Amino acid sequence: MGQYFSDTSKNEDCGELESSFTTYFKMTNTESKIITQEIIDSIELHLTKGNIQGANSVIRDALKNIDNIPINIAVTGEFGAGKSSLINALMGVGPEDEGAAEVGVVPTTMRRTPYKHPKIQTLTLWDLPGIGTVNFPPKDYLEKVKFQEYDFFIIVSATRFTKLELDLAKAIRFMKKNYYLVRTKVDRDLDNEKKCNPRTFDREKTLHQIRSMYVNTFSQNNMDAPQIFLVSNMYLSDYDFPVLMDTLIKDLPAQKRHNFMLSLPNITEAAIDRKNKSMQQTVWSEAFKAGLLATVPVVGILRDDVEKLKEKLNHYRVLFGVDDESLEVMAKDSQVPVEQLKKLIKSPYLLETEGETTLGELFLKYLEKFASATGGPLATGLYFRKTFYLQFLFLDTVTEDAKVLLRQI
Structure with missing residues (x-):
């Protein structure tokens, strides 16, 4: 427990971080980016110079601005x-x-x-x-x-x-x-x-x-x-x-x-996917900011992490309209029992069985899927903290739940 994958040097870590950061935001459509190109260039410059603290500060300020503007x-x-x-x-x-x-x-x-x-x-x-x-x-x-x-x-x-x-x-x-x-x-x-x-x-x-x-x-x-x-x-x-x-x-x-983007109603699957892509950018940015050590524990999730993950999952459910309150409204509007809607979705039950073993299994299962889908971060030696991989899992799950409900209602 508490063991780490990465034993690369600081300079190698910075190079991998810069490469992964640049690659990710290059793949993001310009019209969908939530961080300006000027800020992206600033972060890359700090990483190029090995200034982890500077890159961290720029990302933190950018995310704070997005939340408050x-x-x-x-x-x-x-x-x-x-x-x-x-x-x-x-x-x-x-x-x-x-x-x-x-x-x-x-x-x-x-x-x-x-x-x-x-x-x-x-x-x-x-x-x-x-x-x-x-x-x-x-x-x-x-x-x-x-x-x-x-x-x-x-x-x-x-x-x-x-x-x-x-x-x-x-x-x-x-x-x-x-x-x-x-x-x-x-x-x-x-x-x-x-x-x-x-x-x-x-x-x-x-x-x-x-x-x-x-x-x-x-x-x-x-x-x-x-x-x-x-x-x-x-x-x-x-x-x-x-x-x-x-x-x-x-x-x-x-x-x-x-x-x-997060404010928009789930009127089409494309709108739901757009929310997912936008949320991915914030999770990626948070992961770069918090995971600039380029490490991840092999096993073990702290109790504080479990509580934070619960908060994240509930937050995502609210944003994607699959939380309990939204389901109640949906059930009333569509005149179907709310229990029937809950049977269609998965996100309410992701953390139903709590504990390190269950979360660890979720992590390992999604880690393999994540690495296969991106072909990037793990291949280059860049590892985020385990909690961020689980956030990506939560995002994918609530996104699919929102689509399932859209098709049913």
């Missing part, structure tokens, strides 16, 4: 367009859930209203009053809603774009902020068109006409059209909602991508 999203548009429903969709909550944006038949937004994401506390969605209301005349709108605080604006529309909204779009662009036009309720438009013209109905043609209407409106007002996303707040996996999410992630600064 705020994300503020402004949602505005005409009354009845579905602003509140879109906010709830982005937060993954229903209209009657605690903390949900109020969905009503009368105007409910007379001031800017913040909604904290239930799982990602650094993410705030702001429901803004429609431009041109009594308290928010066009000339004062951006100043009154504190435009400088937001990372980007989502302008929601369900009919034609008005002159006021065109002016708002122009002002946002002038202030050098990103904005996106989201056309909601397209499912209703398609249903209406199909009822009116059952013989000639063409789904793609109708969607193209809706999009073209907005593009033409911008063109007629001598403005470049923004990216336009056709969505249904009722059926998120259909239409452009997944594309909207991909676009927002890509356009956010690297250090804000991670928490935003």
Whole structure:
């Protein structure tokens, strides 16, 4: 117990660390990286010079920044367009859930209203009053809603774009902020068109006409059209909602991508995989930071490690929506017993039989799979602490659980 694999020299360890670190982040798509290239270059430079402490410090600060940096999203548009429903969709909550944006038949937004994401506390969605209301005349709108605080604006529309909204779009662009036009309720438009013209109905043609209407409106007002996303707040996996999410992630600064990705609802398997890849980056970074000794015990897991692993597993279950509370909500919505859902997944039972033997077996089983899949860290002599390999196992398990539930519900 307490024995270690590695007996390489400090310089050899640094070389292996630099090589593994560089290789891992080169394999990560640029638009998905949660650490900026500047920070990656700084870490590599420290490792090249054998400055383990310096590399450790840069990684620690980068992870702290990712955890703490705020994300503020402004949602505005005409009354009845579905602003509140879109906010709830982005937060993954229903209209009657605690903390949900109020969905009503009368105007409910007379001031800017913040909604904290239930799982990602650094993410705030702001429901803004429609431009041109009594308290928010066009000339004062951006100043009154504190435009400088937001990372980007989502302008929601369900009919034609008005002159006021065109002016708002122009002002946002002038202030050098990103904005996106989201056309909601397209499912209703398609249903209406199909009822009116059952013989000639063409789904793609109708969607193209809706999009073209907005593009033409911008063109007629001598403005470049923004990216336009056709969505249904009722059926998120259909239409452009997944594309909207991909676009927002890509356009956010690297250090804000991670928490935003984790905030997104599990509407497709691709969205779940994206969360997994983002979480992998944080685990890898933590492992490099904590495992710069390039060693791992052959056997033995400390009691403190067991408790930390429990916390990690529960945290991952919450983020991927497979925790007990999420299962209760899912069971209620789908009208199936929660016990039936629990039988479909594995993560609640990973640590059910506690003790060193069980965790050791998990570790050895996953270590072989991990080495086979990566062909890198173990082959080059870089070893993380045992607890990090188990975190990768937890991540893979909750990811698969989320996919299983998505297919069933």
